[in-house]
Amino acid sequence: MGSRAGKTRRPPITTSRSSSVPVDSGQEDSSWLGERIRRIALGLTAALVVARAYWPAEGMTELETGQQLPWTFALLATATLAVTGAMLGRSLRFRFSWADAAIVGLIAAVGVSASQALDRRVAINLAWQWAGVGLAYVLLRNLPRTRAESWALAGILAATAAAVSAYAVYQVGVELPELRRQYERNPERVMALAGVTAEPGSPEYRLFADRLVGSKEPYSTFALANSLGGYVVGPLVLGLGVLLAGLARRFRGDRDPFNPQPTWSSLPMAALPVLLLLVVLLLTKSRSAFLGLVVGGAILAVGLGPKLGRRGVIGGALGSIVAGGLAAAGLFRLGYLDRQVLTEATRSLRFRFEYWVGAWRVLTDGGAWLAGLGPGNFRPEYRLHKLVEASEDVADPHNLLLEVWVVAGIAGLFLLVLGLGLVLWNLLGPARRGSDEPASNPAMEADPPRPASLLAWGGLGGWLAVLMLGDLNLFADDNESLLRWLVLGAGWGLAVGLAGPLWARVPPSGVAFGAAVVAIAVNLLAAGGIGYAPVSCMLWGLAAVGLNLRDDRPAGRLRELPGLFPPFVAAAVLSALLGTFYGTVSPYWRSQALMNRADAILADHPNIPRQEDMDEVARLLDRAIAADAYATRPYLALAELELLAWLGRGAPPEDAAWNRVEEILTEARTPPRSPLSLEVRVARLNIAARMLDARRDLPSSVQGQLRTIIADAAYTIAELNPTSALAHAQAAEALAAVDQFDRAAGEAERALELDALIPHTEKKLSGPSRERLVEAIPEWRGKAEEVRAAPAEGTSNEG
Template identity: 45%
Template sequence: MRGARPPKLSNERRGGSRTEGPANSWNDHDHDDKEEAALRLAERTRRLALGLLAALVVARAFWPSEPNLKEGAGAGLVWVVAVFLVGGMALLPSLVTGKFAFRWAPTDAAVIVLTALVAISSRRGVDWRIAINLAWEWVALGIVYLLLRILPRTRGESSALALAFAATAAAVAAYGLFQGAVELPELQNAYRRDPARILAEMKIEPGTPAQQAFESRLIGSNEVYSTFGLPNSLAGFLVGPLVLVLGLALQNLARSGDRGSRWGSLVMAAPPTLLILVCLTLTKSRSAWLGLLVASAILAWRSRRLLPRREFVGLLVAGAVVVVGLTAAGLATKRLDPQVLTQSSMSMRYRLEYWRGAWGVISEGAPSFARALGTYTFWAGVGPGNFGSHYLLHKLPQSSEEIQDPHNLFFEVWATAGVWALIALLTALGSALWFLLKPVADATAEPEPASPDDLPGRSTWLVFAAGMGWVMVILLGRMNLFQDDLLPRWLILGFAWLLAALLLAPLWRRSPMPSFVFGAAAAAIVINLLAAGGIGIPTVALGLWSLIALGLNQRENALSGRLRTVESRLPAFALGVVGAAVAGTFVGYTVPFWQSEAEIAKAEEFIAHRPPDFEKAENAYVRAEQLDHYNARAWVGHAYLQFLAWQSRGAKPEDLRWKTILIQMTKAVEPPRSPDSWTLHSERAGMTRMLLNRVASTLSPRETIQMQAKIVEATRTASRLYPTNAMLRARLAEASAEVSMFKDAVKEADEALRLDVLLAPHPDKRLPAAVRKQLQEKKSEWAEKAKQGGLPATP
């Protein structure tokens, strides 16, 4: 044949031991085997990362979600570390195979920008330790969102994650019902028998407004809150998964040709669905109920053509009957009360008061919108976890409580990280709802006929991995199950999760879940957050962003859900470099906090010894102060340690240890710790007064006046940080009169009495009757002395 090359001689004919042809074949086989081994390793690593991610999502709902600002809001940092590790593991398959798989949509970019802006705003936080700890939680939530977009490969895996999420909601609801039926009545009875012990355990000072608020919540209400700190937070977590189950139930009714029994799967799914619905009802969260109503309307509208009219109308009637039945049962058992509906206008009035105060934070005192545009807070925010202290400066006198967030997700993000973060949030939610709720050309075209990979049947391993979050929470939450009655809670959560997953699985196996169901669930959460707030609470936010990510994954026929591949290691390498930088920054900022907290824990253990070891406790507090200059808890704890040690020596005035108490209290409120904490300034004033009462007999008149001036300074600082606090004003009036600042005393007494009248609807915020009477009696005396002379009033 013309142009053909003659066959090559074998190595054997050349005197070699092997032919060239088989050698090439063996090399090709070796190459194929190595590539196949790399692919297997990459797939196993991806599955491991996805399973760990599912367990982390489940585990986060099983311990308290609201950050404890008094302890630095650092309880979730161990979970953040776990998220970082899973994120690093998720990059390994791309580095092994040289292929980077990802999904991308405008929503993803908006979430990244939002997370970055909130993290940057932490530098604005006056209480920087709280700000940076909460910023890391935001970063972890952003990473979880991106991992949920990248790691699942099929609609079946995304559906399995949704099933795990629904089972988690059922487990949390089961514990909520146990709490309402058993734990809360026991706690109420225990408080009635021995209120002092319960207040001591809760670290609440008797006779304070905090005690009145605690009693009002414990005795005067019966809302359940499960593993959350507030009923509204629990409702925000439950409403999304409930919509998922309802939407999938409608989908199953419309698809009679799918595998399995329609009615059998619905009957099995009914108990966990009813469990979530009952618990949601008992939270008394009107905003969550409204979100459920709107989501149900979306589901009904999208399903109107998928079901025969008779079945559709029957479902509407059945839903109405269930709602009416639950309401009647709640009223009959007194778990619900008519005020839930009749006082809706009052609740809305409170929200308007919160939002007016939140606008004051955003505009930072600017009297008009035009001037507000020029304020730095308008553009950059106050930082995570710092809204509460700023809000008190703008709180309306008649407003009911000291809130930590504006009870509106848009105001919350705006006040936290500025207007650009608000735009990013609007873009993320708007684009997500557009993609998820956007109708397809044919109402019956979504979802497509189910293939095995579309259903979670082949992803049972992922559901099992998610269930391991029940075990993981012990490690991440550092829980001692044999302390504080945690064992019953843990067992209820675990068994309820397993049972809910088993009962919901047949419903999930029949057909893939359409993306508009995820859109309806996200809409329900957003509506709840419009009036309840909580976008900064990790578990609530995790529910919102997770459902959005999984919903976008379901739209494989659109750009937002299509899995793309880049034949390069560069994207994974670049992400690895960025991740390493983020992780290094995390270690640099967080390890000192952990070390400081560990020393504080040691100090508290030494104090708890019988007899206390004050020397070792003091050394531990000193190390805590040196390790983390931002952690005010070390200085406050050190101050109270000095007080206890002084008392143990007889509290003698000549023992000058008492002076170190005031030094430590002053350092606790110095920058960069907690200069805007009105409570610490108030405690400083109270401690100074107590010490003055004990050592006054040994002080010179000058030293006495100096201590009285410190009381005035600390109380004035606290009242300026919280100007609508009537009790602070009353204390400032008394302290001012003691140093002959009678004009100030009269002014503060007038303001205290004015605020007391405005606070008439909130008895727990009003002045005690004895204080009110004393102010009224002394005011005229102070006014007369002010005419005779005295120090000039402060500006």
């Protein structure tokens, strides 16, 4: 992750253009400034790619997806800086291949799909996350000028994976044991901090407790261990490729003045970060990542076979197997691995199959196959089409192809397959240059920048970028937050220090990059997550840098369009992108700023706020609603405020606050906001129930109205979640409370039917609930018959 660029200098190569056209001092100065600006833009790109892996990015709510927008804005600003440098230099230097066109087309297809999504705000926010990944890919492709810069970028990606792996080890050894101790002392507090609202002792509570404190799987800066596994498997394969190439060169005794032989000491030093990645991959227990490692290793063996020879391939394979076996045995001995990794593999595959069947139903029965649903809109449709026995209400299909198809439609699927295919064709294909077109060498470049500065941008710059864009708080009350970031920084520095000597002498080959991309893609075929920026940044980042280093093929060739017009065209395209960003995101930011002011006022009065404060909060929330037509959060906050205001006035029956809440929540689920929002229906049910519980002496007409709202909300929740026994049971009891006995009995029978089919304990009915429904069904059926018979009897008597 260092380089020898700059140690061997040659005079700059002159071109026919430079020898025949005189250059005035003003143009020379602007070109010099343009080059300096390009280097700054390249450093910022490296820092932002590193920073993106340092804070979670897997949420699907309005708030969680909105927290990722500053990163995309920072990349847009970096792209503006890069275009400014090109304009000052009076030329546009770029790389292009059909793979680039397909990948950019995929990002565009996702953006188009967001414009027709049901939950428009979440879709727009996530579409800009995709756009951020696309911008990072374009910048990584076009900003590097030398092989040394691309080598350094590859090292930056690998070092970042080592950094999050170092934190994963710290998490397993320090943080998770401490979390378990805290849970033993005060389980309610730990579960409350984790946002778990289930009743203690319930199946849902036990499930969350087991996942939260019973698991030893690290997740590092990600939300899930599978995401961590998908992030590290590509750099692990790349690191193995560098190690094998270093061994091959050392044993063969190759002589290359520009790439000196690696020293014997550099090989075991570089093996340590690779071993760290392997250990963390084992700790995640991600079977799909294991499979990606095996496939990537097989590609390395085939691609590097001619250089390694038969003995080298066999020795490398045996060495990798022995290292993996010893690491697995050590972790098993320490209790971090168990036999369930193997014995439950078929169970995990069955879960994936259930997700895929549900996703296929969304595509075919739901009609999403053509245009897609837009990013972040899969879960509501999946609930309507999933199998009864499916284990979770997943946010994505856990399959790379199905995920992109569901998001961006058939066009997105085609562009994904085309883009990945062309990337691998260029990375793994043979050289295409003729003998009269030698590949560029960093030593032949005029004044190449030292990659050490780029490494500083990536390491320190990435750490600081989290301070500005992410959730790093150096002044937090607890020391855990600071320790976390110190571990990340130390892990990054150690990875560079240990692997740098080998990385500088043995540049990764196209085969190594191709194997790394395949490893990530194989993992995503069963784990999903291409919509998560850190994982997709690693996939497309390795693809971009690998294509740059294939300067023996047209995809890696740096082209130049002289003059001001090409940079002007690039600036026009970027201006259109910036305008679109401002038009779609600034309403959300204005709305959130107003909501933050409202939250600050309410935070000063945690119980019942003063009337003047509630009036001010109501004005702020009204402005937040007006600012963003797509956001649902302000409506939910305003409905909650109406409840607080009603309670603050003593809950007077004559003040029909429930009618105002109904109007607010009806607007919250009216397009362009999602009509399938489960969150709005749950809020409707909860607020009506709290109003009913606030005063037991409400008039019977008011109580009946509130119970009707609760019944309607519960029934709608069951309709939106048709395979949930718990939702149908809740709907049955709510309907019975408003004398809708026929519908209540039907919902109860459906709940019992689902309860018998569902294999997952946490999704089954509790014993008392099941018994209560079994006893109630005959009673409800009888009352329904009485209701139906009553009008007929009345008519007979009158006659």
